[in-house]
Amino acid sequence: MAESLQRREFLARGAALLGVALVPVAVATPGEVDLEVAGLFGNRPILPGRVTLEIPPISENGYSVPLSVEVESPMTAEDHVTRILLFAEENPQPNIARFELGLRAGRARIQTRIRMGGSQKIRAIAELSDGSLWSTETFSIVTLAACIIQ
Amino acid sequence: MSTTIRIAAPKQASRGEVMELKALIRHPMETGYRRDPYGKQIPENILQRFECIYNGEKVFAGEFFRAIAADPFLTFYTVAVESGTLEFRWVGQDGQVYSESVELEVV
Numbered sequence: 526m527a528e529s530l531q532r533r534e535f536l537a538r539g540a541a542l543l544g545v546a547l548v549p550v551a552v553a554t555p556g557e558v559d560l561e562v563a564g565l566f567g568n569r570p571i572l573p574g575r576v577t578l579e580i581p582p583i584s585e586n587g588y589s590v591p592l593s594v595e596v597e598s599p600m601t602a603e604d605h606v607t608r609i610l611l612f613a614e615e616n617p618q619p620n621i622a623r624f625e626l627g628l629r630a631g632r633a634r635i636q637t638r639i640r641m642g643g644s645q646k647i648r649a650i651a652e653l654s655d656g657s658l659w660s661t662e663t664f665s666i667v668t669l670a671a672c673i674i675q
Numbered sequence: 676m677s678t679t680i681r682i683a684a685p686k687q688a689s690r691g692e693v694m695e696l697k698a699l700i701r702h703p704m705e706t707g708y709r710r711d712p713y714g715k716q717i718p719e720n721i722l723q724r725f726e727c728i729y730n731g732e733k734v735f736a737g738e739f740f741r742a743i744a745a746d747p748f749l750t751f752y753t754v755a756v757e758s759g760t761l762e763f764r765w766v767g768q769d770g771q772v773y774s775e776s777v778e779l780e781v782v
C-alpha cells in the first residue's frame with residue numbers, strides 16, 4: 526500500500542514538474558483572433574470564399590510550415606486585392622502577417638513559411654478594392670510545436 | 676548592415692507580364708519566448724516589415740509578426756511595366772534596414 530502511495534505521489538510530482546517545464550506561453554484564442562479582426566475591420570461583413578489557403582494538413586515541425594494563400598481576383602483597376610491578412614488561433618500572438626498588394630501585383634498569391642505553436646486553424650482574410658472582405662480557414666496539425674519547446 | 680539575402684527575379688520580362696519574385700533573408704526572427712542554455716531569455720529580434728520597390732514605387736509590402744519563420748521567405752508577384760530596378764527591403768524592429776536590388780529589363 527505504502528508503495529503504491531509513493532508511486533502515486535511520484536506520478537503527481539512528475540506531472541507537476543512536467544507542467545512547469547512545458548508551461549506554454551499564453552496562447553491566442555479564437556476569441557483573440559476575432560477581437561483582432563474586429564479591431565481591424567469593425568463590424569464590416571466578412572464573407573466566406575474567394576480565398577484559398579494551402580498549408581500541409583500535418584507538419585512535423587511547427588517552426589517552419591509552408592503556407593500559400595491566393596485570392597481569386599481579376600486584379601484590374603476596378604477589382605483588385607488590396608490586403609491579405611493571416612491569423613493563428615493558438616499562437617502566443619494572433620497575427621502572422623499582413624500583406625499589402627495593389628493593382629501592380631498582377632496576381633494575388635503569396636507564399637511564405639510560418640511558425641505554429643500547436644495544431645490549429647489558420648485564418649486568411651482578403652480585403653478587396655471595393656472594400657469587401659473575404660475569408661477562409663484551414664486546420665493544420667503540427668507534431669512538434671514552435672514556441673513552447675526551449 | 677550586411678546579411679545574406681537571396682533574390683530570384685527574372686532579368687528580362689515582356690511588358691505586362693506577371694513576374695514571380697522570391698525573396699529570402701537570413702534572420703533569426705527571434706520571438707522573445709526562447710531561453711538560452713543558461714535559462715536566460717533571448718530578447719525579441721524580428722523583422723517587422725518588407726517592401727518591394729519597383730522604380731521608386733512600392734508594389735508589394737508586408738508586415739511580419741513573430742509567427743513568420745526564421746529566415747523569412749516570400750514569393751509574390753508584380754507586373755512588368757518598364758525596365759529598371761527592383762529593390763527588396765526589410766526593416767527590423769529597431770529600424771535596421773537590409774536591402775538588395777536587382778535590375779530588370781522589360782522588352
